[in-house]
Amino acid sequence: MDTYYHPKDLERFQEIGKDAPELARKFFAYYGEVFAEGALSEREKALIGLAVAHTVQCPYCIDAYTTACLEKGSNLEEMTEALHVVTAIRGGASLVHGMQMRRQVEKLSL
């Protein structure tokens, strides 16, 4: 093994069920249901998936949901905007913790 991530592992994902088949069956059934057309369209769900993939920084998910977004009719402008939503929330999440910092500073300071 020369790298931790192998692109072909994504195609073999189903093998994860070999030693826990019932759990895998339930997971993949649930997964399929989640991404089916519902109150949100498949296209919208793929864009959310792409954004979350970048948040969890999973290379398999980034490849898979980039393709899914294209196949569901999204374009690079929409996909890039989805990434900025992630970036804004991740950045904002850091920044809003600054309030904790400020409270602590206020408590300790004269």
Next chain:
Amino acid sequence: MKTDVFPAETEFNATLDRHGLTLARSATRTLQVNVGYRCDLACRHCHLAAGPTRGEMMTRATMQAVIAYARRGRFLMADVTGGAPELVPDLDYLLTGLAREVPQVMLRTNLTALDDVRRTQLIDLCRTLRVILVASFPAVTASQFEAQRGIGVWCRSVDRLRQLNEVGYGMPGSDLELHLAANPAGAFLPQGQAAAERQFKRVLAQRLGLSFNHLFIFANMPLGRFKSWLEQSGNEQDYMGKLTAAFNPQAVDGLMCRSLVSVAWDGVLYDCDFNQAAGLPLGGRRRHIDEMDGPPEAGSPIATGRHCFACTAGAGFTCGGEIAA
């Protein structure tokens, strides 16, 4: 010594065998006429590698033979395609002749091929003959559109679409039908046709004030210029794997090659336009329309190749877009 057999033992036929299926003709209702490979564009997905340097164009003599064949064949539809049919000098003659013999005539247009004077004349003729127009329109964003069709083509295509709307094509309540045809801008499968049509209608209406009847979605064919790009970009293996994995046995019954016969610019017959690009003639041997008494017989076998997986992927695709499998 190896002998040629027909139908050939292709990977596609082996897949059909595994599913207990055979691919044979049903009643042939559509005559597709490819009038040549000359085009003003050189789209990167084109299965025929059509473009400005291609010289193959249908002559008036072949058009006469096509019109005579349309009469003998009693087809329900004639589907005129290219290249850019607009660039063929005697297109008016062909459309007029076909409209006499066939209840419905469809013309595929790339929207950009004509100068203003010639375009106005052709649109007037199409309106008079009630020709159905199918315009290539792969995306609702300029970047994806032009990635496939070339720089500057988006604005010209939008202008032409607006011109067609202005004369009644694709407008609500009008009997002048205008459909759009879209292929993905790369090595991935297209979105579902119904969802895509909703998206195209919403975006084109809201942003550009444009209207059309239906959207036809197609997968890109691993032939011609698109095949070359797949090879050069290192996408061929993955794309073919994707098409093969997405084989849908339910799509086979609705494939266009079962009910369509395709005649090339030189009068040679094929099971479909893609087999024309692949050089696989009807019934495994080159036949001219003059040799045909009528449509190919129901039950006769269909030539196949690896590209056929593009028509059976997912919901499946035919000349009218996605198959409702």
